[in-house]
Amino acid sequence: MKDISRRGFMGKAFGAVAGVGAVASLYAMKKSWDPLPSVKAAGFTTLDMSDYKDNELVTEKWRGKPIFVLKQNAEMVETAKKNPKDMERLIKVGESYYMICVGLCTHLGCIPGYNPEEKSFLCACHGGMYDATALVTKAPPPRGLDIPPFKIDGTKMVLGEEGPEYKKMLESGVTLKV
Amino acid sequence: MKELFILVVVAVFTSITYYLVEPFAHSQMHHHIESEGFTYKDLPALTKKGDATRGKDLVMGAGACTGCHSIEVAGMPAPMDAVSASGAYGVNPPDLSNAGSVYDAKFLAALIKNPAHALMVEHKFDPAKGQMHPMAQFYGAGGDLDQEVADMVAYLQSIAPKGEKLTPKMAFETACGRCHAVHYENWTQIGEKPKFKKKQDELAFDTKVLDYQDNLRKYMGTLPPDLSIYIRSRGEHYIKTFMENPQNYLKGTAMPRVGVNAEAAEKVIEYLEDSGDTKRHEREEVGKKVMVYIIIFAIFALLWKKQVWKELH
């Protein structure tokens, strides 16, 4: 009768050992799906802010996504100063203020269009709207346009690196991590 | 017992087949050339002790080396850009900053005195037929030629990075990089390809590389191959013995004997392994772990089988 208690034992033990191998294989398989190093390395873009003009939307590219850069003119800065939620979204580089966001609507990812007269963004897909600092003003987007990680370097900006100003914006919830 | 016998029969036939198809056949297809360990037996030993200070004067002055060669570490820039130099000489004369630790001293001495001979390209550059090697021979600055050459070699050795400071990448670029591209390491004959924001700038660089390669092709007769994966297509032994004397394998080739010393040769191999066999360390690591696991797997399978079959025999 001692056989019966040991009978399934070796089979189960072998099954467990095989299982360990299966799990290790699944780990290797998961790693094979990871984005390649060359993809991750391409994740940095440098913007030269010195040529940008007031109230003229510039679209750059970072990690395959469109990036909006909107230099605020004096009037826009005054309007923004009246609303702390607007002001905390702007980035000061040198003497000027800039709005820098990922140009994808936070609703479902379409690219909103900018109206320089109205100083607002309108997303044609479902009618969402944002103001000149890309704060959301009309549903359905759940929040303002996301701000990419950035680092100020003189009159240049490196997207993809996390500078102190960006870290502060993350902590105070001005933007979610992109 | 019978099963063991069957296993032995299967193993024997498999091993015989393997032996005939692999080691034996390959030995018949490629004759094995022994390495001489980068001793350059055909070149004369250095008889004089070199003085680096005198050597510097010669290199910068009467030797006229800096007329074609840059020496970055001594602040001497290249007289021409790489493409123009390749147009004039066929290939870009190398920067001499690392030459002292990459090349064998005997080789350097012989090279300065008679480049075509040291490089083993006399079949291509025969003075009797008026075919002059692009690098001129140094006949001396009026004193003892051997002493002067020893001094120049001593100077080059004094400015060169030693030991760990000479990285595999530096060794490769110095010894091989002016003729051979390695696109897996982003290396072109005119240097590492930078990242360009504007397409026009990238195309301009690519055009420069192609112009250089055209000049090189004219000079060598064919474009020296990209070495990205050569460590796997040729292997360490072939590459080392090839560097020692290209005529060993490709009779009549225009490729010069490289003249590296043994340490630099090891570094060149390491660079080529980094290019063509990048994950070798991980492969060894993971391999050891997998072997341990699979032996445990087999033991457990054996124990399970024994337990099940106890009832059946």
Next chain:
Amino acid sequence: MAHFTKATSVHDWLNQRLGIDTVRRVMATEYWIPKNINFLWAMGMVLAITFGLLLVSGIFLLMYYQPNVATAFDSVNYTIMREVEFGWLWRHIHGVAASVVFLIIYIHMFTGIYYGSYKKGREMIWISGMLLFVAFSAEAFSGYMLPWGQMSYWAGMVITNLFAGGSLHADGLVEWIRGDYVPAQAFLNRFFMLHVLLIPLAILGLIGLHFGALRIPHVNNQDGEEIDFEAEAAKYKAGDKKGSKVIAFVNDFMSKDMMVVGFYLIFFFYLVFFHYDFAMDPVNFDPANGLKTPAHIYPEWYFLWSYEILRPFSTDIGLIAFAFAQVIFVLLPFLDRSPNTVPASRRGLFKYWFWAMLVDMIVLTAMGKLPPEGIFSTIGLYAALTFIGLWIILPFITKSEKKA
């Protein structure tokens, strides 16, 4: 509509709908195998595991491989080997498995020949097995094209040239197969399709046929004894496992299978990590160059024997001999005129025929790799003639075989 009752468990729920208990009995716990077998009987499972390794490693290679003549080579040797995490592992497993699978196929095949497992009712197992050999050969060839190295290109050039049929000059057919005058983009893409979809589907279907063909005649045994499976199964089920001449597939045969697989995988993974040049020939690490044939070109080892049958003769005769070699093994059940299903050791002249054939194929394999010069081509010619001769005499020596 069958009668369904309230399920008592998940198992019962599935069993009422899918009959999993019956499936389990028929396919596993009451699938009877003779007990009188040796480890060679596990080669089928070893093949299944190896095929599984090829499938899984192939899936991960497929995620990154690019079937384009400009990028194929680097997609393998740069992206997969350098960039993809564990990419090198999938590539090594795939290359080594593709080579080792043929070693197991040949062992499996010659086991069948030795024990007469192609006779008396088992002809379809043999034929479906030979079709699997052809399918695996096509799969191996199409796969070898994909890295687009020098061997890939020139093997593609030479093998498709075979279809010109020598003096038939069917150049149009060759161009049609390639989709171009030479192996180029069209050729690479269609062989990629064959390798990744069509031939694997055919293999899966043939495996099904191969297993199906086993059910009625049952697996053979070391003595070729005709077993009354019903009677022996009854003994086993009544509790007399030691006395019964049969064992159940699960767990009896499976546990022995797994033990053999375990030892096989030690051998296999050693090759994958530490000794793989035989499976990944250095010449294929030169990118394809249509203007330069390598100094030594040769097929992968498992094709060498039939390559060597082609080589010694003039073009047309060589092609006929080559075609003969591909087809003749299929006809074994019909060329062997003896009714004796016993191991070769007990079959008189057939014993010598078996060992002669095995040795001859090894000689052909070795000569096929060597340069076709001097003594090697002479030996190759005689080995090729021996091969043909052995098949011609087979019906005669087996017809006169005494009843065992």
